Amino acid sequence: MNAVRCNDCPIRHRAVCARCDDDELTRLENMKSYKRYDAGETIMWRGEPLEHVASIVDGVASLSKTLEDGRTQMVGLLLPSDFIGRPGRKEVEFDVVATTEVTLCRFEIKPFEQLVMDTPHVAQRLMELALDELDAARDWMLLLGRKTAREKIATFIDMLAQRKIAGNPESDGTLEMPMTRDQIANYLGLTLETVSRQFNALKKEGVITLSGRKQIEVIDLLALRDATGDDSDGGVLS
Amino acid sequence: MNAVRCNDCPIRHRAVCARCDDDELTRLENMKSYKRYDAGETIMWRGEPLEHVASIVDGVASLSKTLEDGRTQMVGLLLPSDFIGRPGRKEVEFDVVATTEVTLCRFEIKPFEQLVMDTPHVAQRLMELALDELDAARDWMLLLGRKTAREKIATFIDMLAQRKIAGNPESDGTLEMPMTRDQIANYLGLTLETVSRQFNALKKEGVITLSGRKQIEVIDLLALRDATGDDSDGGVLS
């Protein structure tokens, strides 16, 4: 009965098809194609007409905006199973860049939009995704506008840890950072030197350890949480 | 034929009903009620269960997030005809505060969600609103993360000017600021002293004039635009 459930797709269209029936899944299968991008490659340019929507199969991509003189700010981070593209929009107003090597599962926009029109629960799913992104954007505005460098770094590490735990609750405290210091700086509204200094300050305090360029281990999660500056209520405990 | 087109509603449910037929409008009329809030009053607290969605009839409201120690950051600004509340969400994760005196046209959430389920074009309209908010949030992230105090203030004034022109293309350069220096500071990720200094610097340079506490006149729109730091392409001219 579930014979065609996205059978050859590593992420099984998780972003769109949780409640799709076989017929809908077949439609998705028929409009999809995979594409690989190298690290640093631009997937979509600001203002470019949208020809596909896509879901991330593997790797990390980011959304970035740039000022006149070249200062840039990341405004979104896309991890596997996240979705790119918005129904009804003709173009994006930021650049989408492959942060690491990225594989996309792309759907042609025309038939995809037809599918959205035909199936209210897909439309509803996309609405949920948009609202999740909006909530994330608002947390990020608080971070960018009011947090100190230390709080920004602690929040960043905590977010990676939570994302990892969500994907695999049995995981240990070891994290692979998907970005260079420079990319992290663009994400947090800092410079790369400040990012480096704050990582090493947390290391010196025994909150984390660093090994190689991208391995972090969280030693003291409570201290890390405390360093984020966030309101503690709304959390799981206390 | 259009007898019930939101006849006694000052904003005619602009946020939701552009394409509603008479039957749908009657349903909206039957679930609506007006409510007034004084300036400074909290309309909804973070975490509180959502009982209404609403559209702003008059006044200005803001969405705010707060850190442990009280630092706050506005994450959204709602002007007349803007919409509060999201389909499918049980609560909001920020405070909604009346910045000025505010009148809301509220709809009970249960029948409203039923209406959304029944009418795809209303669902689609809400999706557009969410995507507009997302785009605005991302512009704001660029501002908060990378712009200087001067650029932030120029961007703020320019936004008010554009909103005013959108509402009434025949308007002159005079603007009424809907917020105090302190509220503007919370919007832009600054302190109120810095806001004051930057307003007065632009005044001294002849870019704007200030009169009373809340009247601004834009004298030199080009200089103002130039001071925003934004990429000039994508604009109307050049």
Add this chain to the structure above:
DNA sequence: CAACAACTTTGATTCAGATCAAAAATATGA
């Protein structure tokens, strides 16, 4: 219209993070 409260401006000082400048560590690849 006087007195008060709320808001805004201005000035002096401090400080977090940016900037500038090497040096050190880690990767990459011949």
Add this chain to the structure above:
DNA sequence: TCATATTTTTGATCTGAATCAAAGTTGTTG
């Protein structure tokens, strides 16, 4: 494995905006 390129760390200095502190405005209310 050695040479080279990239990324990260560390140090010194500078600066924009925060902070602290009055004084000056504007608006409100009895």
